[in-house]
Amino acid sequence: MLGVSLQAQMEFSGFYQNWMAVRATEENDIMLxxxxxxxxxxxxxxxxxxxxxxxxxxxxxxxxxxxxxxLREAYVDLFFSNVEFRxxxxxxxxxxADGVFINDIVCPLDMSMFLLQxxxxxxxGLPMAKANLYLGNWTLEGLWIPQFEPWQFAEAGSDWxxxxxxxxxxxxxxxxxxxxxxxxxxxxEILPIxxxxxxxxxxxxxxxxxxxxxSLLYLNGYSDHPVAQVDSVTMIIDPTFGIPTQMDTYxxxxxxxxPMYGLNFSRPLFxxxxxxxxxxxxxxxxxxxxxxxxxxxxxSGMMGIDxxxxxxxxxxxxxxxxxxxxxxxxMVDDETEQMATATISGSFLRETVIAxxxxxxxxxxxxxxxxxxxxxxxxxxxxxxxxGFFLWGNEDTLFGQFDVNDNIYLKIKYSF
Numbered sequence: 442m443l444g445v446s447l448q449a450q451m452e453f454s455g456f457y458q459n460w461m462a463v464r465a466t467e468e469n470d471i472m473l474x475x476x477x478x479x480x481x482x483x484x485x486x487x488x489x490x491x492x493x494x495x496x497x498x499x500x501x502x503x504x505x506x507x508x509x510x511x512l513r514e515a516y517v518d519l520f521f522s523n524v525e526f527r528x529x530x531x532x533x534x535x536x537x538a539d540g541v542f543i544n545d546i547v548c549p550l551d552m553s554m555f556l557l558q559x560x561x562x563x564x565x566g567l568p569m570a571k572a573n574l575y576l577g578n579w580t581l582e583g584l585w586i587p588q589f590e591p592w593q594f595a596e597a598g599s600d601w602x603x604x605x606x607x608x609x610x611x612x613x614x615x616x617x618x619x620x621x622x623x624x625x626x627x628x629x630e631i632l633p634i635x636x637x638x639x640x641x642x643x644x645x646x647x648x649x650x651x652x653x654x655x656s657l658l659y660l661n662g663y664s665d666h667p668v669a670q671v672d673s674v675t676m677i678i679d680p681t682f683g684i685p686t687q688m689d690t691y692x693x694x695x696x697x698x699x700p701m702y703g704l705n706f707s708r709p710l711f712x713x714x715x716x717x718x719x720x721x722x723x724x725x726x727x728x729x730x731x732x733x734x735x736x737x738x739x740x741s742g743m744m745g746i747d748x749x750x751x752x753x754x755x756x757x758x759x760x761x762x763x764x765x766x767x768x769x770x771x772m773v774d775d776e777t778e779q780m781a782t783a784t785i786s787g788s789f790l791r792e793t794v795i796a797x798x799x800x801x802x803x804x805x806x807x808x809x810x811x812x813x814x815x816x817x818x819x820x821x822x823x824x825x826x827x828x829g830f831f832l833w834g835n836e837d838t839l840f841g842q843f844d845v846n847d848n849i850y851l852k853i854k855y856s857f
Contacts, residue, residue, distance in 0.1 A: 449486030455479045455857055462557075462850040465829065472600060472848050473554075475500050479513075490518035491529075514566045527571045532564050533584060535645065535658055536718060537705045538743045540782055540801055541761055543718040544658055544703035547584070547643060549665050552603075553595045555843055556801075556810065557830055565593065579648045586641040589633050591696060592665045600846050631670070631695045633663060653708035658720075660701045667694035668726040668734050690732065699725045699739075713748040729771040737767035754787035779804040793818045801840075808834020808841045816852075826852040 455478065462473040476499045484491035494513040516529030536545025540560065549565050551558065571584040595601035633639035641662035648655055669692040700723045707716035718741075725739040745759040761780040768776040781804060786797035795816050802809035814828035829849050834841025 449484050449489055449491075452483045452485070454481050454483075456854055457857075458852060458854040460850060460852045462830075462848040464845075465831070465847040465849050466845060472846070473500065473850075488520045490520065492516060492518075512566075523575045525573045525575075530566045530568045531571065532566045533569070533571065534564070535656075535660075535703070535705070537707055537716045538718050538745065538759060538761070539757060539784060540799065541743065541759070541780065543720045543741045543743055543761075544701070544705060546662075546665060546701065546720075547586075547660060549590050549592045551593045553593050553599075553601060555595075555601045555846075557601075557846075557848075565590070579646070582645040582647070584643050586643075586662070587637075588635045589639060589641060589663045589696065591630070591632070591663075591667065601843065603842070629693070630667060631693050633696060633698075653706050656703075656705040658701070658703035658705065660703075662698065662701070663696045664699045664722075664725060665696075667696050668728055669693070669732060670695040670734055671732045692732065695734075697724070697726045699723060713746050716745045716747070718743045727765065728773045729769070730773060731771065735769050735772060737765050737769070740764045740766060750785065750787075752787055752789075754785055757784040758782070775805055777805070803834065803838060803840060806834055806838040806841070808832075808838040810840050822856050824854045824856075826850075826854070828852075 458475075458477045458479075460473065460475040460477070461471065464470050464472050478497040479494065480497075481494045482492065493515040496509075496511045496513055498509045498511070500509070512530060514529075514531050516527050516531045519526040519528075533547040534545055535547055536543060538545070540556070542550065548567050550563050551565050552563075556563070567586055567590055568588065569584050569586045571582065574581045574583075594603055641660070643658065643660035643662070645659075646657045672691045672693050701720055702723075703718065703720040705716075705718050707714060709715075720741045722739040722741070724736050727735050727737060729735055741761070741763045743759055743761045745757060747755065747757045750756040759782040761778075761782075763778040763780075765772065765774060765776050780802065782799070782801045784797065784799050786795065788795045795818075797812075797814050799812040800809065801811075810830070810832045812828065812830050814826055816824050816826035818824050827850070829847070831847045832840045832843045834844065836842055836844065
């Protein structure tokens with residue numbers, strides 16, 4: 442017989458953080474002044490639990506200030522003998538990779554500042570229902586997401602606006618702006634209608650087998666980033682020479698369903714940890730140079746190794762391979778893509794100083810990013826961090842498009 446005891450206790454925690462970033466170029470302008478207050482609440486009980494996380498944030502970016510309150514997570518847990526239910530807004534992590542997202546695609550990402558944010562803050566919660574069934578050494582997780590929500594990108598004209606996929610010699614403008622030669626106009630996004638037919642659902646089957654943590658995954662959902670679909674094209678013809686002097690293309694960013702089949706594993710091997718992810722995405726959509734939408738299956742995989750280095754440091758390497766399975770001539774994306782990451786971190790002076798270096802390279806395009814961070818614990822509650830975030834590559838690459846956004850930052854965080 443199922444029973445729920447409502448006896449529980451509540452605990453609160455949180456932090457205040459000030460984050461300032463200055464552009465590391467000749468301009469030396471202030472890119473960001475962010476004040477963030479986070480309040481977390483945990484409900485602990487024998488058969489019932491819960492959690493909420495609220496952000497209060499004030500940003501000052503390029504002399505523009507705004508105040509935002511966001512509910513990051515808020516859910517209720519129900520515990521039974523071998524079943525757990527979680528209902529509400531929550532974050533689900535399905536991946537083994539660090540800094541790249543292969544199978545970890547249940548929740549959308551906040552890419553409004555590209556990868557400048559800490560990875561703990563880049564993932565956004567979704568309203569969903571989740572259940573875990575425990576059968577000995579096996580765990581079956583099922584989730585249902587009633588409403589699709591896409592990645593959050595930067596606004597047009599901001600420092601972190603994405604410009605990839607736009608053909609050369611064109612100007613990207615909004616619908617409200619005046620026409621300019623050879624312009625691309627963006628209409629509003631076309632999102633799936635919020636009904637049961639367009640909901641998302643997934644399954645994860647996890648176990649410990651032959652010394653390895655192993656997970657099989659299936660997610661029937663939408664691709665989190667859109668493909669530009671041409672609505673219409675208009676031209677103005679010069680009456681004297683009979684050639685077009687003005688061409689305007691109207692695009693609607695559109696989201697398509699792309700089921701994902703995945704495999705995760707991690708296993709100790711001698712003095713290292715070997716881990717990997719493989720994801721196969723069916724019927725994914727891509728754009729070509731003529732702004733047409735083409736379909737193809739897509740593969741993405743990662744192999745990583747973690748080990749302890751000199752002075753007790755933690756070292757991690759990852760190799761990532763991505764491939765469009767049915768590549769067609771003229772696609773904007775490369776047929777194959779290879780990336781590599783390296784992370785080194787260590788603590789010093791009785792763990793009061795923590796230093797880390799992250800590098801992520803696009804091998805195909807000779808582009809990438811690097812981050813250096815050194816933090817000092819002034820006390821148990823107060824930590825001060827100084828670091829730098831650097832990007833390189835041609836302007837038509839994922840990282841190179843933000844090459845002018847290299848910055849030095851200072852963070853002051855007080856936890857309570």
